[in-house]
Amino acid sequence: MTAGFLAPILGGVIWTLALSAAALAVGMVLGALLCAMRVSGGAVLAALAAMLILIFRAVPPIVWLFLIYFGLGAGWLQIGAFEAAALGLGLITAANLAEIFRGALKAIHVGQWEAAQTLGLPQVSRLCDVIVPQMLRITLPSIVSYAIGLIKDTAIASTIGVPEIAFQASNVSQATFRGLESFAFAGLLYIGLSIPIAMASRRIDLRLRSKVAR
Amino acid sequence: MIEVSGLVKDFGAHRVLDGIDLSVQRGEVIAMIGPSGSGKSTCLRCLNLLEAPSAGLLRVGDVTIDASRPVTRRQRLGFRRPLGMVFQSFNLFPHMTVLRNVSLAQERVLKRSRREADEISRQLLDRVGLGAKADQHPSRCSGGQQQRIAIARALALDPEVMLFDEPTSALDPELGLEVLNVMQELAAGGMTMIVVTHEMHFAESVSDRVLIMADGRIIEQGPSAEVMRNPQTERAQRFLSAVMNR
Ligand SMILES: Nc1ncnc2c1ncn2[C@@H]1O[C@H](COP(=O)(O)OP(=O)(O)OP(=O)(O)O)[C@@H](O)[C@H]1O
Ligand SMILES: [Mg+2]
Numbered sequence: 392m393t394a395g396f397l398a399p400i401l402g403g404v405i406w407t408l409a410l411s412a413a414a415l416a417v418g419m420v421l422g423a424l425l426c427a428m429r430v431s432g433g434a435v436l437a438a439l440a441a442m443l444i445l446i447f448r449a450v451p452p453i454v455w456l457f458l459i460y461f462g463l464g465a466g467w468l469q470i471g472a473f474e475a476a477a478l479g480l481g482l483i484t485a486a487n488l489a490e491i492f493r494g495a496l497k498a499i500h501v502g503q504w505e506a507a508q509t510l511g512l513p514q515v516s517r518l519c520d521v522i523v524p525q526m527l528r529i530t531l532p533s534i535v536s537y538a539i540g541l542i543k544d545t546a547i548a549s550t551i552g553v554p555e556i557a558f559q560a561s562n563v564s565q566a567t568f569r570g571l572e573s574f575a576f577a578g579l580l581y582i583g584l585s586i587p588i589a590m591a592s593r594r595i596d597l598r599l600r601s602k603v604a605r
Numbered sequence: 606m607i608e609v610s611g612l613v614k615d616f617g618a619h620r621v622l623d624g625i626d627l628s629v630q631r632g633e634v635i636a637m638i639g640p641s642g643s644g645k646s647t648c649l650r651c652l653n654l655l656e657a658p659s660a661g662l663l664r665v666g667d668v669t670i671d672a673s674r675p676v677t678r679r680q681r682l683g684f685r686r687p688l689g690m691v692f693q694s695f696n697l698f699p700h701m702t703v704l705r706n707v708s709l710a711q712e713r714v715l716k717r718s719r720r721e722a723d724e725i726s727r728q729l730l731d732r733v734g735l736g737a738k739a740d741q742h743p744s745r746c747s748g749g750q751q752q753r754i755a756i757a758r759a760l761a762l763d764p765e766v767m768l769f770d771e772p773t774s775a776l777d778p779e780l781g782l783e784v785l786n787v788m789q790e791l792a793a794g795g796m797t798m799i800v801v802t803h804e805m806h807f808a809e810s811v812s813d814r815v816l817i818m819a820d821g822r823i824i825e826q827g828p829s830a831e832v833m834r835n836p837q838t839e840r841a842q843r844f845l846s847a848v849m850n851r
Contacts, residue, residue: 520709
């Protein structure tokens, strides 16, 4: 027996990765924005951000995807399946990352802000030189574990036709009636994607830690 | 150099500073002592606008801040520019090398080039005895070393006045001594300094003038030896005898 029939599933890997990366990128940018709104000090902005975070999280991913792709996509705006999935998963990611960022911000000692202020650093430098690098260090493990979760969650994009791993596996299984092999192979691919990311993150984390810890 | 008049700070209904008047001459070294909670830190933090004063006038050099009027960002920057600040908890940037810690603000604020800034930073680190630590991260340094780095970081911006808030309180006496030596050298070099401290020896022998604070007021001030040995008010006597007999 030849495993060649599984080849199309392998072709899904690139889409799974691209979709994960796109959703993560959307999530980082929007998440940073939501976090900034929450801690801005403006009551209206903070309430708005809290509400958006709640909404983004409360609605299940698949409903977001359908809403954006079939809802908005039906006449409101021209949007492809990939973009719709990236946006839908991105919104949920943004909500979760916003809370992770906020936690990290709290973990940074207020003295860091005060030192930056008394040194007269301009606002941009306070953030980019002092606060954000420390936030990234603190949040790196959480972001990576979220990203690994995200890789798996991209499977629901198969429902709107993004040709990622799960979509391909489903196609192959229907065409060949070999569901067990198809989906087991898909499962192995997901594992294969997650492990190197987890390992890389551990190494980066250890390296950062060894510099900062005594 | 510094002129404070009628400085008041309220935290909600709690009046923490109750009318502080203070004038500091160029080159003067002032020690601010007093019981815990008397408002020493708050006074220093108002002086560099880390806390917004509730009332009063503050002048540093030729920039004046009037607490009754909104302060623009430019005013705030201009006001802080000649002030260097050293915190009890050092507040070094943990993700940067010691050298970067000292160089960063020079590049961002004084627009020095990286090379120029690093060169000045190395000179300053040598001056506080830490030239060898330049390429380490702060976490690899002892508390006393970290505080000296923090002093170098503040000095890198050529301040005219240095503010210290209990710079040695987080340190073992031995490590505190390293820091006090650096401060003593600064004082001898003519730096204007305001030092909140529990180091009675520093207050008595290094500073020119001692201020004793209690309940948000300066209850006594004068030449160091005089105030420390022969306080006039009963409250000051009580405080001094408590700390001296510890
Ligand atoms: N951010 C704040 N909010 C509310 N109250 C504050 C705040 N900061 C200080 N206080 C109060 O102001 C008073 C004076 O505090 P401050 O820190 O200035 O005292 P201190 O003289 O520096 O004392 P210590 O010697 O313990 O450092 C205290 O009663 C403190 O509880
Ligand atoms: Mg204090």
